Amino acid sequence: MKSVEAMNTFVQDTGGWVASQLEACTRCGMCAEACHFYQASGVPEYAPVWKMELLRRAYEQKFTLIGKVKVALGVDKAVSDQDLEEWSKYLYYACTVCNKCSMVCPMGIDIGSLIAEVRAGMAAAGVVPDDLMAAVNKQVEEGSPLGVTDDVFESRMEWVADEWEEDLPMDKKGADTLVVFSSIEIMKFPTNIAAIAKILNKAGENWTLSSKAREIVNFGFYEGSHEHTKMFLERVFDGAKELGVKKIVVTECGHAYDAIRWHAHNMMDVPDMEITHIVGLIGEYVDSGRIKLKAGALDNGKTYTFHDACKIQRKGGHINEPRQVMKILAPKSFKEMSPNREEAICCGGGGGVIAIKDADALRYQTFELKVAQVNQVGADTVVMSCSNCRLQYTDCVEHFNLDWKVAGLSQLVADSIMD
Amino acid sequence: MNWTEILAFTRGPLFQVALVIFVAGMLYRLVRVLMLGWQKDKVPAKGSKAVGVVKSFLKGLLIFPFIPWVKRTFTKNPVIYLAGGLFHLSLFVVLILGAAHMLVWKSLLGFGWWTLPLPIVDWMAAVGIVAMVALFINRLFNPVLKLLTGPAEWLNLAFVFLPMVSGYMLTHHLFFRYEVMFSIHMLTVDFLLIWIPLSRISHFMFYFFSRAIHGQEFGKRAVNP
Structure with a gap:
């Protein structure tokens, strides 16, 4: 049964960090006021508290006396395969894991992180929407959800360098800073690549691209799968280690920054280097007068x-x-x-x-x-x-x-x- | 058994038993959560976690419950937001700063403190009861709360509401003789004390965890919680 495996994932690393927050929830429903999906649609199932309902049930039934009594009395049901299919829609269609809900929760529960835990369960149960899963698989196999293979990467970067007449150093040993673009920029917003290259060159940054750490996008992080998230992070870190850089700069990409800056260290061994976002770097350059x-x-x-x-x-x-x-x-x-x-x-x-x-x-x-x-x-x-x-x-x-x-x-x- | 004896029982042995169940139950729940283990956070911080935690508690305790527009999200539902805040304020005023309850604390802890004049406490008790009714009505009609509300949620509301109403009636000598009303009040309190560890009313304990976590997470990122 899918649900059994998923339930174990829900609660496998449900340490006190998650448990204490689940215990703090009073089911007041205020988080719904913060959720843009609920506000726009009025569908009550899109309330953040309802999205993490499966996690609450799985946790209570596995770890608490009350949860076990509730199931025995028929007040609460064990998580079923149908539940997983249903929640898959709430969690992937109607949540961007933006965490605004945690800002309005009177208890201060970090709802976004808990929803990410439920997505991990969904990933283990194999109930991730097909389109998203197809992109994940493509990234596993080809290295990119948008088809940025070795050849595509090389030719796109050469084209950008020619078209905008910017120097784009590739695999430069001894560079201080590794810049990793997202596949959206590589395929859809190439002007961004030229722009960021120009900023770095004007600032006199000793930077490089890596043909190994080609892109920062992490569809495993969307999916919620720790295994895939780590796999994609590993590719970036391998590229960085090989070049011996001191700093990794994430370009205009949001979730990838979240994954590598705020989650990687708790999931795996991360090489000792600074990880920052291009916006932070621009701020530094402006402050110090480098640009x-x-x-x-x-x-x-x-x-x-x-x-x-x-x-x-x-x-x-x-x-x-x-x-x-x-x-x-x-x-x-x-x-x-x-x-x-x-x-x-x-x-x-x-x-x-x-x-x-x-x-x-x-x-x-x-x-x-x-x-x-x-x-x-x-x-x-x-x-x-x-x-x-x-x-x-x-x-x-x-x-x-x-x-x-x-x-x-x-x-x-x-x-x-x-x- | 006459009412004097019933009163002596509900405020004596039964109250003590309820208190022991309450404390033991809460301790059990606390220890159980602590025993699940805490992974060390290895993410390098951008800002100060400590500052985040302080801000988180200040907002949570002082500003957040009473000024909805601090968080602009609540412009859509200010009544319910205020009802929740006022209910908790009322609870604090009546249970801690009301003279009658302070004396109970004094008998348990061995020391007392300054209390508010009765009329203020009395008005706050009334505010709490009205807020409770507002929360009850909200639960009936709000689509999200309808989804979230099961037997446990209705029982929570009922078990909290009964001591509040009976206490108010007791102070105003309404409907029943003093001993009768006092016994009913004590009975509902005893019942509530036993119910709390079994229910989500226990959130007051985990509040200190979730608020601290919230402060850490936002402070770490150098963002205002």
Whole structure:
């Protein structure tokens, strides 16, 4: 039975960290107020507390007296295969693991992490949606969910170097910094690659790409499988170790940053090197004067706003750097959405949701919250530091026929660097 | 058995037994969770975990329950948010700062403290009862709560509500003789004490875990919890 295996995964490393939080939940339902999927659709099953209901049941039934008595009395049922199929939809279609729910939980439960635990159970039970699983398998076999094989990587990078006339050092021994792009940037936003290369070159960074650590994307992390997550992280670390770099820089990719910066150390042996995000690095460069930006370069009568990515801002801590940059580039025309910063509403496409075709209708419905937010400030351009958000914005701008421009932060920075 | 004897029993031996079950039950649950083990967090921090924890508790205890717009999410449902906050404030005021309850604490702990004047405590008790009714109605109609609510949740509400109402009636000498009302109050309290370790009302203990974890997780990332 699938469910038995899944239940064991739910609770295998259910240490006190998870248990104490499950015990703290009062089932007050306030987390629903924070969830963009629930707010947009009104479907009660999308409430974050309901998404982790299987974990609660599995934990109580395995570890607590009360849970066992409840099953014996028929008040609670053991987790069944049908339950898993049902919850698979709540967990993968209607959750971006953005963790806004933990901000409003009166008990402060880190609901996002608990939902990730349930996804681990789903992965073990093999009830991950087909589209997502296909991408995971592709990454296992080819090294990339978007088909960035050795040849594709090499030719794309050569093309970017030629087209934008930027130096893209490859497998450079003795480099300090390894830069790892996401496959979304490599295949869909190549201007980002040129932009980031320009920033690094202008700053005089001794950096390199790696043909081994080609891309940072980690579909195993979406899936919830520890095995796959580690497998994909290992590829990056192997590349980094081989080149002997001191620092790994993750480019405009959210979940990959979450995986490598905030989860890798607790899952595996991580080589002793700094791991940071390109937004953090840009902040450092601007602070130290290694790059200089044209003040007011974007004050051209158009309004700019910044979209906070759940994994880079709320979960990554790079909240101030983008604002610092925007205030230099557009002191007059930069406006904040509300709510913003750590309380921002997620784009609705992260956590693997955008990869699942059957979730499209819900994903568009959820984006209506962002439409309202952006229109409220009357922004012409929405700036962001995550390519997954950018993919969602680009797709939704087309779907809703909006007249906004969508821009990556690195792109704006690169365009405004002074020589 | 007359009412005087019933009162003596409910506030004497039965109360003591209930208290022992309460303390032992809570300890059992605490130890059981602690025994599950705690993995060491090896992730290098960007910000201070300690600062995060302090902020998390300050927000949780002082600001969060009473000012919904601090977290802009609650603009959609402020009544229920306030009802939850006021209910807990009322509980704290009546149980800790009410003279009658302070005397119970004094008999148990051996020392007492300053208490609020009765009219204030009395008003706060009324606020708590009204808040409880609001929470009850909310549970009936809110679609998410309808999904989450089973027999256990209704029993929780009932077992908390009874001591509150009987206590209020006791102070105001409503409907029944003093001994009768006092006995009913004590009986419901005894029952609640036994029920707490079996239910989610025990959240007050795990609150200190989850709030601390929340503070650590956000502090580690240099984000305001």
